[in-house]
Amino acid sequence: MAKSKTHVSHRQYDDEESGWACMNWFEYMLVVVLASLLLLGALTLTLFWALYYAGGFAWTEEPARQFNLHPVLMVAGFITFSGFSLLLYRICRCCRRIYVKLFHTIFHALAIPCIVVGFIAVLDSHNLADPPIANFYSLHSWMGLVTMGLFALQFVVGFFSFLILLCCEGATAAFRASLVPIHASFGITTFMLAVATCLTGLTEKAFFKLSSKYSEMPEEGIIMNALAMVLVALGILLSYAVRREPFRTQVKTFVTERL
Amino acid sequence: MAKSKTHVSHRQYDDEESGWACMNWFEYMLVVVLASLLLLGALTLTLFWALYYAGGFAWTEEPARQFNLHPVLMVAGFITFSGFSLLLYRICRCCRRIYVKLFHTIFHALAIPCIVVGFIAVLDSHNLADPPIANFYSLHSWMGLVTMGLFALQFVVGFFSFLILLCCEGATAAFRASLVPIHASFGITTFMLAVATCLTGLTEKAFFKLSSKYSEMPEEGIIMNALAMVLVALGILLSYAVRREPFRTQVKTFVTERL
Numbered sequence: 237m238a239k240s241k242t243h244v245s246h247r248q249y250d251d252e253e254s255g256w257a258c259m260n261w262f263e264y265m266l267v268v269v270l271a272s273l274l275l276l277g278a279l280t281l282t283l284f285w286a287l288y289y290a291g292g293f294a295w296t297e298e299p300a301r302q303f304n305l306h307p308v309l310m311v312a313g314f315i316t317f318s319g320f321s322l323l324l325y326r327i328c329r330c331c332r333r334i335y336v337k338l339f340h341t342i343f344h345a346l347a348i349p350c351i352v353v354g355f356i357a358v359l360d361s362h363n364l365a366d367p368p369i370a371n372f373y374s375l376h377s378w379m380g381l382v383t384m385g386l387f388a389l390q391f392v393v394g395f396f397s398f399l400i401l402l403c404c405e406g407a408t409a410a411f412r413a414s415l416v417p418i419h420a421s422f423g424i425t426t427f428m429l430a431v432a433t434c435l436t437g438l439t440e441k442a443f444f445k446l447s448s449k450y451s452e453m454p455e456e457g458i459i460m461n462a463l464a465m466v467l468v469a470l471g472i473l474l475s476y477a478v479r480r481e482p483f484r485t486q487v488k489t490f491v492t493e494r495l
Numbered sequence: 496m497a498k499s500k501t502h503v504s505h506r507q508y509d510d511e512e513s514g515w516a517c518m519n520w521f522e523y524m525l526v527v528v529l530a531s532l533l534l535l536g537a538l539t540l541t542l543f544w545a546l547y548y549a550g551g552f553a554w555t556e557e558p559a560r561q562f563n564l565h566p567v568l569m570v571a572g573f574i575t576f577s578g579f580s581l582l583l584y585r586i587c588r589c590c591r592r593i594y595v596k597l598f599h600t601i602f603h604a605l606a607i608p609c610i611v612v613g614f615i616a617v618l619d620s621h622n623l624a625d626p627p628i629a630n631f632y633s634l635h636s637w638m639g640l641v642t643m644g645l646f647a648l649q650f651v652v653g654f655f656s657f658l659i660l661l662c663c664e665g666a667t668a669a670f671r672a673s674l675v676p677i678h679a680s681f682g683i684t685t686f687m688l689a690v691a692t693c694l695t696g697l698t699e700k701a702f703f704k705l706s707s708k709y710s711e712m713p714e715e716g717i718i719m720n721a722l723a724m725v726l727v728a729l730g731i732l733l734s735y736a737v738r739r740e741p742f743r744t745q746v747k748t749f750v751t752e753r754l
Contacts, residue, residue: 369710370710370711373709373710373711373712373716374698374701374709374710374720375694375697375698375701375719375720375723375724376698378720378723378724379694379723379727382724382727386731417738420738421734421735421738422731422735424734425730425731425734425735428687428691428730428734429727429730429731431691432687432690432691432694432727432730435634435638435691435694435695436694436695436697436698438634438695439633439634439635439695439698439699440698440702442633442634443699443702443703444702450632450633451628451629451632451633452629452632453632457632460634461633461634461637464634464637464638465634465637465641468638468641468688468691471684471687471688471691472645472681472684472688475680475683475684475687476680476681476684479676479679479680479738480676480677480680
């Protein structure tokens with residue numbers, strides 16, 4: 237379109253373009269910095285809560301303190317590592333597609349031991365308690381199982397489809413292309429589900445631990461609510477970041493390339 | 496591309512196209528039917544819980560039963576009405592854009608009285624209880640405030656930008672076009688946040704009402720967990736439906752048209 241216009245309007249068009257690019261760059265940086273701060277903030281707040289208010293960590297010798305590993309490792313795996321993995325895959329503009337893919341996989345792979353140990357920690361802390369505490373009755377535990385199932389499915393499907401199937405690149409291109417939007421959609425959904433599961437877990441813990449004192453807004457309650465608000469902000473920001481058109485458009489070329 | 500091919504490959508191409516269209520149509524119908532069933536199912540389960548397990552409804556004369564209006568009306572407003580509104584806007588293929596827009600607005604407008612009365616019901620049930628129960632201390636209440644704020648912002652911005660600004664259609668087209676992806680992104684995020692808020696509310700209620708009996712998996716606990724699973728399924732299904740490429744591509748033409 238610009239080609240058919242005069243020199244002046246052409247320059248004006250270019251100025252507008254660069255104005256937009258500048259705005260997009262500013263927004264892009266803001267989202268990246270804010271999301272990174274929130275992802276690290278969520279983990280820091282959980283660690284602070286576990287160390288300062290819940291007595292730190294232990295293994296099977298002290299089931300009550302072994303429990304504290306559960307929130308910290310689940311937030312590390314499902315929120316911080318997974319969040320960074322989503323973020324860098326969607327908005328990384330500088331590296332070759334295969335490196336971005338590998339980093340995406342590595343971040344998700346780092347989440348796996350966190351989730352496994354976090355899961356064992358809560359099971360142990362229930363089973364070794366005196367008297368033992370029942371497992372899998374609360375809706376938090378049901379949601380946790382669904383989230384872990386979706387996470388595992390996404391990891392296995394993603395690993396085989398987007399890394400292993402690269403060995404016969406040409407033959408599997410159409411299949412991989414059709415899988416990209418499904419994998420992306422379920423990726424952000426798994427993250428949102430993980431956020432929701434953390435929030436129900438926090439609610440449980442706040443009422444178990446603080447009981448009627450919770451309504452008097454003690455320091456610990458405010459820290460737990462603040463952590464919840466950080467998780468809510470992350471849910472809003474990340475689902476915005478992965479869907480924002482300027483980021484998406486930029487990434488669309490990568491995605492087609494990156495099947 | 497098909498034009499440059501032979502008659503045979505042209506027909507094959509057409510066959511493939513219609514095969515895909517048929518698959519997409521089947522998937523589309525499956526998503527619509529399943530989402531509608533789940534949206535109505537969530538409301539039915541909440542109503543059933545309120546009537547069968549929680550003693551039905553009352554107004555200020557009986558604060559404990561007035562509370563029961565809160566979950567029912569919040570699920571009706573934030574989940575059922577909002578969910579149908581999202582669904583019909585994103586995937587309605589048969590009507591003129593202005594009708595789809597109006598239905599989208601009407602469904603959201605119907606949610607407003609539900610949310611307002613649901614909010615008053617919980618405030619009353621706290622303030623009129625003997626002794627009164629504190630407000631806005633739990634993370635459920637904080638999340639509720641954020642969700643209501645986002646819902647109100649979306650409604651006001653959507654109403655003015657996509658309906659009122661139509662009066663000067665040409666002049667506001669670029670502005671409205673830039674707002675579409677932001678409104679869509681925050682729309683599904685508000686829905687997911689509403690789902691998460693419902694889940695924390697359900698967790699609170701289950702532990703308050705069932706207390707230690709919850710771990711013995713009573714009938715009421717199973718109903719509450721089942722409601723939570725319906726909400727989780729809705730979160731997964733709706734965020735899939737609004738992002739699925741065949742639906743989106745189809746709708747893309749509408750969206751550009753429908754600024």
